[in-house]
């Protein structure tokens with residue numbers, strides 16, 4: 374029964390989508406609603422929604438309690454074609470649009486933000502770096518593995534370089550046909566289970582950030598997991614410290630060119646942040662869908678608590694915040710597909726995520742006793758939401774970026 378469901382889920386995603394909605398076809402340009410999707414995208418949304426509810430849903434609580442991703446979920450993500458969403462069919466992927474990736478991340482997050490971020494980092498960061506900056510040979514070698522079975526991670530942050538990412542200390546020194554990497558990375562998502570690692574290291578600190586270079590490494594080259602973090606939220610998503618001790622990487626594994634790692638990191642995180650916005654959007658909708666019906670079931674003073682004005686207005690405000698975050702996220706995805714320079718508007722979806730985070734989540738937890746115990750799964754959404762203000766640029770860094778653009782334009 375389950376297999377049948379999986380097969381039916383998989384078919385639309387694996388099929389080659391003929392058009393990229395929101396982008397190339399002039400017919401789409403006449404449609405203004407941000408809620409308009411192509412038929413293929415609607416099919417994909419339904420498929421991922423069913424997969425998330427039927428396959429991931431029953432495992433969410435156990436994975437959270439165990440602080441560990443169920444290996445079968447990772448296998449299923451690959452089998453569903455969800456780990457090569459934008460990868461070309463030639464390289465074993467679904468050859469779909471960026472918006473399709475965003476929809477998938479959102480749908481997974483409605484059920485489990487940990488599974489969602491696993492899919493997000495793998496697709497929007499790791500696959501995209503190789504698709505955009507890899508040579509033909511690198512694409513042929515790595516993309517099929519990443520679409521079929523090998524999980525990827527993106528290793529930029531270090532103990533002393535978080536928001537100031539380019540202050541990284543990891544060094545790479547050329548030794549014949551190899552690069553030898555020494556240093557460590559911190560807070561690396563997916564790294565406990567990953568087999569492919571994109572590592573940012575400096576090949577010439579005298580050049581500052583212009584020495585930063587991106588390397589492709591595999592676990593069996595000698596990457597050591599020094600520590601697996603215990604976290605408040607997204608506990609099933611692994612976050613580890615990695616050590617590189619004379620890690621030998623073949624010279625052909627430099628990606629995008631020597632000294633161009635900073636450019637890759639900036640450009641990729643600009644796109645990737647839309648994925649994190651989608652994760653927070655899905656999370657917010659998931660919490661809303663669970664919390665709000667309870668307010669109409671729960672009666673006090675002879676009436677449903679959700680119908681008291683004090684509660685009803687909080688629910689209405691939460692719905693407005695949620696819709697605002699949705700429109701910001703979808704719009705950023707469309708603009709990215711249209712090839713519009715992302716930088717100026719790109720942080721906005723993240724402000725959307727902060728809007729939800731600060732507003733609805735706290736309102737919900739204040740207003741509903743049902744969200745305080747673990748059984749309902751609502752408190753998990755609250756815990757999981759906290760990461761939205763931190764990774765791929767903290768809320769302050771997003772605000773700083775937006776304010777710089779405003780200043781440039783108006784001063």
Ligand SMILES: Cc1cc2nc3c(=O)[nH]c(=O)nc-3n(C[C@H](O)[C@H](O)[C@H](O)COP(=O)(O)OP(=O)(O)OC[C@H]3O[C@@H](n4cnc5c(N)ncnc54)[C@H](O)[C@@H]3O)c2cc1C
Nearest residue numbers: 527528529530535536560561562612763764765766767769
């Ligand atoms: C669960 C998790 C998963 C992660 N996954 C990855 C991953 O896969 N790969 C990866 O490379 N990294 C990852 N990170 C790291 C993440 O990107 C960093 O945590 C983030 O960039 C913030 O860096 P930091 O934690 O060092 O905070 P800091 O940069 O030290 O910031 C601390 C505080 O100071 C504020 N601040 C800093 N600079 C400024 C400024 N100029 N103006 C105003 N306020 C400022 C920040 O907003 C924040 O509130 C992950 C982190 C977490 C927690």
